[in-house]
Amino acid sequence: MVYKKEDYIEDFNEGWCPGCGNFGIREACLRAFENLQLDPNKTVVVSGIGCSGKGALYYKVFVAHTLHGRTLPVAIGLKLANPELNVIVHSGDGDCYGIGVEHFVSTGRYNPDITLVVFDNSVYALTKGQASPTLKRGEKLKSLPAPNIKDAINPIGIALLSGYNYIAQGYAFNIEHLSNLIAGAIKHKGLSLVNVKQPCITYDDIHTKDFYQNALFYINNILILTKDLDKPIKVGIVKREFSNHKIGELVIIENEEQEKNCYVMEFKKANEAVILPKEKAEELLKKECARKIKEEDFYDEYIAFSIAKLMLNIPIIGKIYERKESKTYEERIAYNIESYFAYPPAKQIICDEEGNPTTDIRKILDSFIV
Ligand SMILES: Cc1ncc(C[n+]2csc(CCOP(=O)(O)OP(=O)(O)O)c2C)c(N)n1
Ligand SMILES: [Mg+2]
Known part of the structure; x- marks a missing residue:
């Protein structure tokens, strides 16, 4: 039997706002299911509490709509009870990196063969737009009375440290790209994370569709410095429009006005990941001070960390890391039993x-x- 996308869909209205990024993420998952021909009778979606969690009942596979922050322990239990299952977790950024952050970290130690998809919209959307752990300090969304006073966490860096061995970031409305990342994560043997940036059109007036359209960076637009530079390069990503510069544009920082209106990063060390304006990148490539990144060769932790650091300021999308031969929790159990x-x-x-x-x-x- 050949499964079509429709075979994975149930008639269910989850009540999402029209235009919500959740629709893109779910469509990407459905395409990945079809692409991989997952057997609906051997597939389970585990979701948490939040707008992100409400959509899981739309899938015509097994579904567990669990407690706030507790998707991962349930997912581990299901996988261990029946290791033949494809276990895909849907968790919000509040669900996974807030109340559920302990499970997010400790699941890395187990390395079960499950796929975690995080709906990262920078807010607690279901409870009306409070700041989530991925919202940066100083940002003031329309749903907040004052700018956010907490620092953002770096989920990609934490995943790397915790033992996740397939790590990617996608964007909700770049559906084909996201679907490939999710399919890669499901195919990967071991614990995988796909963090998905998405606009919350109701509560977030900063990270809008327009914002992402201009600010997204693909991993293969990044360079790795291969030699130390004599003089550091300061590069800025425009965060507020100024002079002729638009949000998301890259500039080499040369004056105070640029510094004030940009997210600024300084680069000088070999093995650092950098994003540079085209001319500067070409100059370094010619001097053999840098090499271009290809999606396939992300197996180096140091470089992955360097990219994770950049990601705090810039929404970078693509596969960041994959380590293939790591024993899953199921295999480790089979060693004993x-x-x-x-x-x-x-x-x-x-x-x-x-x-x-x-x-x-x-x-x-x-x-x-x-
Ligand atoms: C134990 C517990 N604490 C708090 C809540 C209230 N609550 C429901 S959803 C939610 C946050 C959801 O945010 P997120 O996980 O980012 O999902 P989103 O709605 O943004 O998709 C909170 C705090 C709850 N349901 N259970
Ligand atoms: Mg959220």
Whole structure:
């Protein structure tokens, strides 16, 4: 049987605002499911609480709409009960990086073969637009009475440190690109994160569709410095329009006005990731001080960190990191319990026709290597 996108869709109205970035993310997931021909009977979407979580019941696969911040422990439980399942988690930025941040970190230690898709809209949308952990300090959205006084966290950096081994960032309305990132994450054996930048059209008047249209950077527009530079280069990304400069434009910083109106970054060390205006980039490439990044060769932690640092200021999209051979939690369990893959908890008969329990956990315990 060949599955079509429609085979993964249920008639369900989740009540999202028209124009919400969530629609783009869900469409990208559906395309990835079709692309990979996931069996709906072996696929489960686990979602948290928030606007992002409400949409999961639209999928015609198994769905677990869980508690706020608790998607990952539920997802781990499902995967361990039945390792044949494709487990895809939908969590909001508040859900995953706020109340659920402990699980976000500790799941890295387990490395279950699951895919975490985070709907990153910088706000707690469902509860009317409070600042989420990914909103930068100083930003004042229309839903806030005053500028945000907390610093933003760096989810990509945290994921790298915690043991996630496929890490990518996408954009909700760049659906084809996002769908490829999600498909890559599902195919990847081990724990993967796709953080998705998305506008919240109701509460966020800063990170709008226009903002992203101008400010998005693709990973293959980034250079890696291969030699130390004698003189640091200061590069700015325009954050407020000034003179003839538009939001998202790159400038080499030479004066105070530029410094004031830009997110400023300084580069000088070998192995640092940099984004430079075209002429400067060409100059460095000619001098062999830099090389261009290709999506395929992101296997170096140091470079991935360098990109994660840049991402605090610039919405960079693409695959940032992939480490292929890392033992999953399921494989580590099978090392101790030989019968685990053949006889996981979900395949055990737990009762007879009368409903009397028949579970014999000695079968599992017997094969435990002490
Ligand atoms: C334990 C608990 N604390 C607080 C809430 C209230 N609450 C519901 S959704 C939400 C935030 C959702 O934000 P996010 O995860 O970013 O999802 P979004 O709505 O932006 O998609 C909060 C604080 C709750 N439901 N449960
Ligand atoms: Mg949110």
